Amino acid sequence: MGIAIGLFVAIVGVILFVAGRIGGGRGDRWVAYLYLAPVVLMLAVGLIYPAGRTIWQSFFDAAGTSFVGIDNYHTIFTSPDQLTVLRNTVLWVVVTPFVATAVGLLYAVLVDKARLEAFAKALIFLPMSISFVGASIIWKFVYEYRPDQPGVRQIGLLNQLIVWAGGTPQQWLVESPWNTLFLIAVMIWIQAGFAMTVLSAAIKAIPDDVVEAARLDGVSPVGMFRYVTLPSIRPAVVVVLTTIGIGTLKVFDIVRTMTGGQFNTSVVANEFYSQSFRSGNEGLGAALAVLLFVLVIPIVVYNVRQLRAAEAS
Incomplete structure (x- = not known):
């Protein structure tokens, strides 16, 4: 050092x-x-x-010695296991950014100018201060399952609530594809605070004369949100969506900590790690890393264009 x-x-x-x-x-x-x-x-x-070395390595076999062309990429798009990985990644990218942004926007609207606004925002933003691994351990306890037998107490919050309601505890992280949705919930819990902070700042930046003019015209609260608030904060919404989307594409910690990629929960980033460092398949691992890089590029380009358009306007 x-x-x-x-x-x-x-x-x-x-x-x-x-x-x-x-x-x-x-x-x-x-x-x-x-x-x-x-x-x-x-x-x-x-x-x-x-990056160049990874691209070159993706055209070689597991040992990295024999040139195999696009065989590794063919494996990614034809192998049942790899197709499951791609399905899970798509599910993460489709659900997480939109739900987290929607929840963050709801928080931002509800707590705006409230009496305990500062305290509420701090509480909602608190998960952002926790590492992904720490958040995963917390939620792993929430989903914890114990056999439904006499004398066995549930230590998982969710299963205990179900037992109190007269239901049967479930193994939430085992059943596919629902277990992927339960993992996604952790990411939403973390990112909603980020979305709320950015969108709340954008809402406060809306000119007061625009808001007052809409109120004088008799616009309802729903109309105010639809025709005034949402169009005014559109650039901020795009930034939040794309930022969370990029983070979601690279998600690794949550999957690795909670399931290790088992029970059909693996995503591209976790599979890249598993193939490269656990299975010793350097070629396939490099191909997955290249795929992840390619998937991130369109989101970054779109984000940059939207920022330039917002600055030009």
Whole structure:
């Protein structure tokens, strides 16, 4: 650590020393190049090179020695196990961003200008301060199952509530595909606070004269939300949706901690880890990593375009 910090200070010192001795109009351009050089170097070493090597490795076999072309990609889209992984990933991406954003928007509207607004927002945002692993352990206790036998007490909150209601406890994380939905609930619980914070700030940024004009026109609360609030915060909604969507595509901790990918709950990120480091299939693991990268790109591009459109308007 000390060597790394010292090297960083030395490089910055050299850049500042050289930049201070360059003057003139053309010198400003070289100063910019000097400041960009370390960033470009770190991106090349830490991002571009690993990405290129992963793409190249995805065309080799499990041992990474024999070239097999697109066989690994063919396996991803034809193997029953990998198709289940893709189905689960699609389910995560379709459900999580929209439900988390909807819940966050509902929170933002309900607590806006309430008496205990600050306390309510802090309480709702609290799950965001918990790591994914910590949240997974909490919810694993919520879903905990014990056999329904005399003298056996349920320690899982959900099953205990069912027992109190006269029902039979269930193994929530075993039955597919419902177990995937129970895992998704954890992500929604975490991300709803993020969505609420961003959307609440967007709602407060709506000009007061617009709100007052709508009220003078006799717009109902539902109409106010539909025709004033929602169109005004559309850029913020897009940012929240795409941000949660990207995070959902890369979800790993929740699945790994709660089920380990068993019982047909694995997703692309978890499968990439399992194939690369548990099963020793480097080729298939690299192909899954490339697939994950390809899936993230359209969301990032769309997000950037929406931000540019919002700035232009």
